[in-house]
Amino acid sequence: MTQPASVGAAGGTRYPTVAAVLVTVTFFGLLVVWPLASVFQRSLADVGPDRLVDILGRGSVRKALFFTVWQSFASAALTLAIGLPIAHAIARYQFWGRKLIRVVAVVPFVLPTVVVGAAIEAAFSRVGLSLGRSVLAILAAHVFFNVAIVIRVVGGFWAGLDQSPVAAARVLGASPFAAFRWVTLPRLMPSIVGAGVLVFLFSFTSFGVILILGRGGRATLETEIYRNAIFRQEFDVAAVLALVQLLVVAVLSLFAARFQRRHATAQRGRDRRGALPLRTAGQRLHVFGIILLVVGVIGIPVLALVDASLQVGGGYGFGNYRNLLDKVSLLPVSPARSMFTSLWFALIAALIAAVVGLLAAFAVVRAGRVGSWLETLALIPLGVSAVTLGFGYLLAFTVFDLRRSPWLIPLAHAVVGVPFVLASVVPALRGIDDRFRQAAAALGAPPGRVLLLIDWPLIRRAAFTGAGFAFAVSLGEFGATTFLSRGEESFTAPLAIFRLLSQPGDLLRGQALALSVLIGLMVAGIAAILERGRGEEVGLL
Amino acid sequence: MSELSDWSGRLSAPLLSLRNVTLSYGDTVALSAVNLDVGAGKVVAVIGPSGCGKSSLLRAVAGLEPLTNGRIELDGQSLEGVATHERGLGLMFQDHALFPHLSVGDNVAFGLRMQHQPTEQRQQRVGELLDLVGLAGLQSRAVHSLSGGEAQRVALARALAPSPRLLMLDEPLGSLDRVLREQLASELRRLFTELGVTALHVTHDQAEAFTMADHIVVLRNGQIEQQGAPAELWHSPTSVFVAQFLGHPNIWKDTSGHVLAPITAVRVDPNGPIEAQVEQVEFREGRFRVTARELVVVEARRLVFDHNSALAVGDVVRLFVDKAQLAALAD
Missing domain, CATH: 1.10.3720.10 (MetI-like)
Incomplete structure (x- = not known):
């Protein structure tokens, strides 16, 4: 292997790099590759093709798979629909609370999924809707949880987008909408697709939220893996489901990476003035609406949770x-x-x-x-979902009884x-x-x-x-x-x-x-x- | 200076005219009461140091910034309320601003597409323009694979394709190296004359302005300091600022104020009244540019002149200044 010339000055000898590589490989080999390989072995080698087809054909499995896919699509579409206008506003306008939105939006994303479930349930019951455990609640939870991805990924990218091509398009006769459609949107697309796929995957592998809000009988791949592995000891079924999930995650990740590589555009312009002050009453009204949207999507569930926790008799x-x-x-x-x-x-x-x-x-x-x-x-x-990983540990670490x-x-x-x-x-x-x-x-x-x-x-x-x-x-x-x-x-x-x-x-x-x-x-x-x-x-x- | 200079031809009304144009962003005033005319088929250069309001001027004409005050007319019609895309302008940016996701051909065709021209006609026009800028056959190239000079030519082709009434150039050659810059500047000049393009050209490089423009406007802190034909401006700058900006080296302080001595006014003369010691010698296009410091006197001036043979630093020379060429400058 040849080393680039700069490594000499930068890294000194190669031994520290080799050591870092070894530690990384050992850590991930032991704690990621081995458990996942166990899932593959169990589902492919041990189960066998006939049984695999049989398991995939079961009504409960097909139902779970169908629900998982469509709720993930719906979650991703809803999150984009709500997140993109917010991303646009914080990328293009200067207003009070703009930085706060970026901070506030990230809070749901790091909140424990069970807390998200509890918050959404509290919000729905607070407004008196008995939908606390419906599909709507699941979608609301996923939007609440993931809207930060759209706001930050797309919003950040949008704010840094060179604006001079937009001016060029306008001068060349493009209306504001045409300039957006033909010049801004194509350049945003990689970040929108990236964020959309990420939201889809997080919704696809959502577990805590579904367990809490889907108790009306809504099952996804995740909850089925859990149910089969923990309660029914049906490790074969769980392994097959985990395999399906791994495949979906892998294919979608590859698609997103390819799309972003193919459509990424180099930026060399210097017009990065980013957000501009609000000038017209229309813009102020627009931004006010966006702030209300953020409060509605993120603030209400949080407030409902705190409110419910303080209620005693x-x-x-x-x-x-x-x-x-x-x-x-x-x-x-x-x-x-x-x-x-x-x-x-x-x-x-x-x-x-x-x-x-x-x-x-x-x-x-x-x-x-x-x-x-x-x-x-x-x-x-x-x-990879945490459930698949946890299940992989269950399968793999029987050897030295590492499980204990x-x-x-x-x-x-x-x-x-x-x-x-x-x-x-x-x-x-x-x-x-x-x-x-x-x-x-x-x-x-x-x-x-x-x-x-x-x-x-x-x-x-x-x-x-x-x-x-x-x-x-x-x-x-x-x-x-x-x-x-x-x-x-x-x-x-x-x-x-x-x-x-x-x-x-x-x-x-x-x-x-x-x-x-x-x-x-x-x-x-x-x-x-x-x-x-x-x-x-x-x-x- | 007068609002209407003789160059713009009183025979016909100017194509573009700015009257009392003022533009402010919050508390900062980018342009203040600017009056300017561009006659049809003329190239007007706006020069000034960075931050003087040149780019704001272009953005105002393009309609990318709303005016705080004043009016802009194109072809005798007010542009107030006319959106950017309805103004029929061409704009060339310093950083090209080529659309990174479109090919060279699609970039050039963009304005034509906005005019809903049929594909065939578009392709033909794109071909013509690429031909014109010397990039024939590059339609399908990706823009990121272009060199700086090529990108600038594509930007020019793109701006010219829809046959704009007025072409605006924002530091169009600023990102190129010197040789390429000079070459492209004279190429642009030739092209504009050939095609009869009316252009408003913004630059901080006075040499570029002198190469390309029929008329030059010097902008300072958002206000027009002086304007005129290139020769007129060069030979009779009215203020220290303009003289310095154009690159005049001999600006001296006198009892009555500042005085400009053109470089041709100073020469070596064994009988000259001024004794000076050579401080610096630069070789420039076949001659030597010499800076010498006056000796004996209390408030010593620095005199700069061109000389045919090399002088050594430290040499003492006698100089003659042609008083007839001196001009007073406002501070």
Whole structure:
């Protein structure tokens, strides 16, 4: 393998890069590839083609598959319909609260799925609609959860779009609409398709939301995998369903990547004035409508959740919060204790994710072609559903009885967290002008010092951002944890919320809501801190 | 300066006329009471340092920025309330602003498509224009594969394709290197004359303006400082600002104010009254440009002149200044 010339100045010897590659490969090999390979083996080799066809032909499977696909389509379409006008407004207009929208929108995205479910249910019952457990509620939850993707991915891209071609088109005789249709939209398309596919995939692999809001009998691939693996011990059926899901995720991801590659356009214009001040009454009215939309989509569910958590026997109070300290017979531990377990796991998971993520980022950036393979490898956990991953652990880790290890849950959480660290650190690392390193080396800094004095200060912020997201994701992780949790030592808060919500009774519901608010507050707080003082960036993180 | 200069031909009304045009963004005033005429078939260059309001002027004419005050007329008709796309203009940007998702041919055809011209006619016109700018046969090329000069030619073809009434050029050659810039500037000049194009050309490069324009307008802080034919402007700048901006090196402070000495007014003369020491010598297009500092006097002037043979730094020379060529400048 030939090394580019700049690597000498940038990375010193190759051994650190090789070590980073090895750590990355081992981590993901053990915790992603092996479990997924077990799913493949179980579904393809062990089950056999005849049984596979038989399983796929079952009514319940076909029904779940059909519902999964159409609700994902509907969720993606609805999220785009609501998110695009918001993205447009924050990309093109300057107004009070514009930055706040970007921060507020990211909160639902990091909220635990069970909390999202609880919030939507609370919102629907607050307005007196008995639709709390309908398809509509599921779609609303998915919009609430994913609208941040559209706002941030498309909005960020839109804000950075060179405006001079639009002016050129207008001068050439294009009306404002024609200029949008022929010049702006085609250039936005890659980001719209990217965001749409992401929303589709997140809705496709949605689990906690469906379990809570779909109890009227709505089943998706995810819930069917869970039901077959945990309650019915039908590992074959679960494996086949997981296979179908993996295929859909893989095909769609490839499609999105290809589309974006093919339609990405280089920008070399300099007219990036971005957002403009509001000038006409019409524009002010427009922006006001957008703010109302944001409040409606994001604010109402959050407020309804907080409101419901404070209701005790007809009045308001903190009773539900005090009750968190009491042990309930339904749970192995008190809700308060489950919260501390979650915090502890999240801390460990964030640490692991930060260390592995940083090493992986260096490997991705420094190791040439191997690096780009590693990037794909490390991003798999973002696309694969947590349920499939958890199920894979169940199948794979029978060997040394790893399933009983108390470390497995934080490790699994770290696996889901590493892509966030990577997504944050890799662009920062790539953004460092190699001449800084060359200058430092020329001034006498050995490679280690260059790393410490040039690279680290420039990626520190990105590393903390990534680790913070990993922490938040771990705090709310539900899908994989349901497969791996055993007993009181590993009973996390999202599990507690789900179990409390799954039984009737105001006391239990009150506890679940209070716990949701506390977890939600922590996650939102972290997201807000990470967002503070950041500029406008393209992309989710 | 007078609102109507003789160059624009009183025989026919100007094609474009700006009257008292004022443009402000919030508290900043980009253009203040600008009066300007562009006669049919003429090329008018607007020059000035960055931030003087040149680009705002173009954006105002294009209708991309609403006027705060004043009026703009094209062909004798007010442009107020006429949207950008209905003005029938051509605009060429410094960064080309080619549509990155369209091919070269589709870029050039864009304006024709907006006019709903049939495909066949469009293709023919695109072919003609690419021919005209020296890029025949490049219809299907992707725009990102073009060199800077090629991209600029495509941008020109695109702007000219719909036969605009007025072509506007915003630093059209700013992103090119010097040799290419000079070559394209004279090429544009020839093309505009041939086709009878009326153009409003904005640039910070006075050399480019002198090459291309029939009439030059110097803009400063959103106001017109001076305008006139290139030779007139060069020979009689009225203010220090204009003289400096055009590149006159000998601007001296006098008891009565500032004085401009054209470079031809200073020469070496053994009997000259001024004694000066050479500070700097640059070789320029076959001659030597010499900067010398006056000796003996208290407030020493720097004198710049062209000389046929090399002088050494430190040499002491005697200089003669032709008083007849001196002109007073406003501060």
